[in-house]
Amino acid sequence: MSLWEYANPVKFMALSGRILPWTAWLSGISLVIGLVWGFFYTPDDFRQGSTVKIIYLHVPSALMAINVWMMMLVTSLVWIIRRHHVSALAAKAAAPIGVAMTLIALVTGAIWGQPMWGTWWAWDPRLTSFLILFLFYLGYIALWAAIEDNDTAADLTSILCLVGSVFAILSRYAVNFWNQGLHQGASLSLDTEKNVADVFYQPLLFCIAGFVLLFVALVLLRTRTEIRARRTSALFARERMG
């Protein structure tokens, strides 16, 4: 029994069909708990007032925006090295979700920034790198859409994803060098004792779990759709031949 068995589309379909409802429901439940708890049962911050509550959307989406790209990088590598079609399709399925997450992070950030920093947008390193990440996503999706042959498209986008990752990291540090930051430090990191105060922290964890599960559910759903679309086109092709 190894992970690679699920590279077989039939096995993948069977497994993902069983997991999908669970992840979808769990994601819904934890999002409801996290958001309701966060929005209605936590106190206002003494400096930021109630605007602090946008953290429950902003932090998880920003977290996912980066991790979706990481997931695409891994699945692209799997495609290049072992040529499993499910992997390439999963990368294709994840990209639009990544765009959505990046947009949510940018928009919620702007909504929070207007009352707090007095501006919708500032050329701060973090904001700028997110905007660049957004452009990378757009290019990736556009390349998928532009190429007709599926395998060629998978090859080209995988290599673009690899090269793009290197350049995204380069841009991140270049942008840091270019301008000083307005954005506060990381809200959550594993290596520090104290992150956000506990009242805000616990619902935030629920929201993050909800976003992760939501992403898993959406990727599974979209990958299943892609696989089915492939099957239909194969069936049509066979019909035309016969």
Place this chain on the structure above:
Amino acid sequence: MKALLIRDLRLAIRAGGGFGLGLAFFLIVTVLVPFGVGPQSALLSEIAPGILWLGALLACLLSLDRILALDWEDGTLDLLACAPLPMEAAVSIKALAHWLTTGLPLVIAAPLFALLLNLPSAGYVPLVLSLLLGTPALSVIGTFGAALTVGIKRGGLLLSLLVLPLYVPTLIYGAEAARRGAQGVEASTPLFMLAGITFGVIALLPFASAAVLRVNIR
């Protein structure tokens, strides 16, 4: 390799509309900027390094699809794929030819255009140095983009969308070096970073470009 380089250079110079067009575009951008922002020389001299870098970048971008598209159409690329020359070398030569016909003229002409934008006299050496170090990276990255989109009909816009985000680090360090030079501040740090990017890209990216081109030819 030498034959390929000479062939590409000759084609670029003799076939109409390629060579010098980038330069003319660069000139037009430089001329249009004062119309856009107003003729105050203090403002112009402040934004001159950034404008010159952006102009050079756009001029490079415009000529990218010429690197491979014609060779793709007439089958030269298929012949190159069968030739004993490794694909990596062929792409590197293509990038070099592109730099010699687009990047180098831009570097040489930049001081003249800087004059139009009233660049402070301290800024000339850093500007030329940064362009000299940075434009090869633009050519090599652009060749990767051209290889990605070579099989796509009317891929010009897509090419820009793919290549421009990849240009971000080069532009940041290059323009920063030119800006620091114009303000009379020490500019060596961004210049070193720029050189790092350029040499790293020259060393590694041809492998990606060649891989992409092989997929497209398959």
